Amino acid sequence: MLDASLIAGLPLFAGxxxxxxxxxxxxxxxxxxxxxxxxxxxxxxxRSFFVLLxxxxxxxxxxxxxxxxxxxxxxxxxxxxxxxAIDRDTYPADAVAAVDCVILxxxxxxxxxxxxxxxxxxxxxxxxxxxxxxxxxxxxxEMATERVEQRVANAIMKLAGQNGRKTDxxxxxxxxxxxxxxxxxxxxxxHTVSRLLSSWESEGLVKSGRQKITVTEGRRLMxxxxxxxxx
Amino acid sequence: MLDASLIAGLPLFAGxxxxxxxxxxxxxxxxxxxxxxxxxxxxxxxRSFFVLLxxxxxxxxxxxxxxxxxxxxxxxxxxxxxxxAIDRDTYPADAVAAVDCVILxxxxxxxxxxxxxxxxxxxxxxxxxxxxxxxxxxxxxEMATERVEQRVANAIMKLAGQNGRKTDxxxxxxxxxxxxxxxxxxxxxxHTVSRLLSSWESEGLVKSGRQKITVTEGRRLMxxxxxxxxx
DNA sequence: TCTGGAGTTTGATGCAGCGCAATTTCTGCG
DNA sequence: CGCAGAAATTGCGCTGCATCAAACTCCAGA
Numbered sequence: 001m002l003d004a005s006l007i008a009g010l011p012l013f014a015g016x017x018x019x020x021x022x023x024x025x026x027x028x029x030x031x032x033x034x035x036x037x038x039x040x041x042x043x044x045x046x047r048s049f050f051v052l053l054x055x056x057x058x059x060x061x062x063x064x065x066x067x068x069x070x071x072x073x074x075x076x077x078x079x080x081x082x083x084x085a086i087d088r089d090t091y092p093a094d095a096v097a098a099v100d101c102v103i104l105x106x107x108x109x110x111x112x113x114x115x116x117x118x119x120x121x122x123x124x125x126x127x128x129x130x131x132x133x134x135x136x137x138x139x140x141x142e143m144a145t146e147r148v149e150q151r152v153a154n155a156i157m158k159l160a161g162q163n164g165r166k167t168d169x170x171x172x173x174x175x176x177x178x179x180x181x182x183x184x185x186x187x188x189x190x191h192t193v194s195r196l197l198s199s200w201e202s203e204g205l206v207k208s209g210r211q212k213i214t215v216t217e218g219r220r221l222m223x224x225x226x227x228x229x230x231x
Numbered sequence: 232m233l234d235a236s237l238i239a240g241l242p243l244f245a246g247x248x249x250x251x252x253x254x255x256x257x258x259x260x261x262x263x264x265x266x267x268x269x270x271x272x273x274x275x276x277x278r279s280f281f282v283l284l285x286x287x288x289x290x291x292x293x294x295x296x297x298x299x300x301x302x303x304x305x306x307x308x309x310x311x312x313x314x315x316a317i318d319r320d321t322y323p324a325d326a327v328a329a330v331d332c333v334i335l336x337x338x339x340x341x342x343x344x345x346x347x348x349x350x351x352x353x354x355x356x357x358x359x360x361x362x363x364x365x366x367x368x369x370x371x372x373e374m375a376t377e378r379v380e381q382r383v384a385n386a387i388m389k390l391a392g393q394n395g396r397k398t399d400x401x402x403x404x405x406x407x408x409x410x411x412x413x414x415x416x417x418x419x420x421x422h423t424v425s426r427l428l429s430s431w432e433s434e435g436l437v438k439s440g441r442q443k444i445t446v447t448e449g450r451r452l453m454x455x456x457x458x459x460x461x462x
Numbered sequence: 463t464c465t466g467g468a469g470t471t472t473g474a475t476g477c478a479g480c481g482c483a484a485t486t487t488c489t490g491c492g
Numbered sequence: 493c494g495c496a497g498a499a500a501t502t503g504c505g506c507t508g509c510a511t512c513a514a515a516c517t518c519c520a521g522a
Binding site: 061063065067069071085086087088092093123126127129130131132133134136137139140141143144145184186187 | 319364365
Binding site for chain 3: 178179180190191194195197198209210211
């Protein structure tokens with residue numbers, strides 16, 4: 001049986017009593033999703049909303065022409081597929097497991113009760129949505145004003161910050177991520193990303209390999225991202 | 232004194248009783264803002280949230296380098312500056328009146344009561360935020376995958392759809408908008424926008440002048456926006 | 463151990479769209 | 493009515509990055 005300890009301590013559930021946590025978890029189903037599998041796909045009727053307990057989820061949009069754009073990565077502890085909170089009845093994008101994942105799912109119909117009975121949880125969800133709106137706007141500004149090199153540097157720094165694991169070589173992005181993935185986050189091509197990483201590697205800013213990126217000189221990469229030129 | 236009829240009939244307030252509307256309006260201040268004046272600016276403490284009763288508001292972000300990016304245009308009947316709803320205590324962008332505007336403002340502290348007493352209003356606000364998140368994501372995809380010509384065509388079509396006024400020549404965007412404005416919406420330069428409009432004008436798709444754009448052939452412009460090639 | 467496929471690297475080439483600059487055309491105001 | 497400033501137009505050269513193409517490397521599974 002599911003236990004409140006699964007979610008106690010997550011910032012998303014801050015301010016909730018132990019009893020509320022227990023009651024909330026009791027309403028959830030947990031599911032395991034294998035690497036590469038989809039939790040839901042764009043346009044699908046939103047039957048559930050989710051919290052990622054463990055793993056990493058890639059949220060992807062596909063254009064009519066078949067090109068993909070990565071909207072964001074979800075890390076553990078974050079909610080996703082929260083269409084109900086904004087009155088949608090379908091999911092707006094695909095959610096794909098970047099690694100094996102553990103997920104809690106609540107039925108959409110439960111959202112109303114969440115708002116009434118667990119207002120601090122609901123409020124945290126709204127805050128999350130607000131943060132994502134902010135984030136999206138930031139990305140628009142970035143795409144409109146910065147060059148590819150800066151955007152790629154920035155994307156890698158953000159990934160390292162949110163999903164980084166310290167190793168003896170630097171900060172490793174702790175799920176498999178390809179050049180293609182980075183290009184789909186930054187609106188460029190895998191070729192350009194590959195060239196950039198090669199050149200950064202030769203300058204000692206990063207160490208990278210197949211589906212693997214380690215940031216060794218965050219300071220200098222940050223300067224590229226920020227657009228500052230030298231020093 | 233302010234009157235419920237100011238807001239009755241706006242979709243944003245759908246589902247509210249006449250008494251609730253009256254009570255809600257009683258809590259608001261109305262203000263007039265002259266063309267070019269700012270309602271609030273980025274980073275400012277969010278003391279109020281707003282509904283635009285009449286006019287057009289431009290929501291603008293400025294980069295550290297001083298470049299501007301237009302996040303969106305607010306048309307009458309829409310809420311804006313709703314930082315509280317997403318637990319922010321500062322405004323994320325500038326709001327500038329594109330024409331003389333009439334605005335209702337409620338103190339931020341009133342938001343909690345809104346959520347409790349007027350849930351359908353609050354819910355409509357959340358729906359708005361959701362729509363804007365969706366919109367922002369769409370724009371990211373657009374910026375990542377489409378070329379300037381398509382983006383500009385799309386921006387103009389959206390403006391015409393949301394703020395268009397039918398004239399005998401076609402659909403006129405009914406507030407002053409410069410080439411520069413369009414470029415700040417699409418992540419290009421005023422020069423490129425000017426060139427595009429010139430060429431579209433010579434092909435009979437639009438009629439444009441100083442701070443003025445009329446779409447005469449929406450169908451064909453839509454095709455450019457959609458990326459479809461021929462007739 | 464071999465093999466196929468996915469991921470990556472790197473070169474060569476082309477062009478969309480930016481930066482710059484000069485000029486023209488509006489429009490509001492004295 | 494004439495002036496000044498803002499908006500718009502347009503030509504030109506350049507370049508950042510996409511596109512096309514080919515080879516290489518790593519890993520999983522037979």
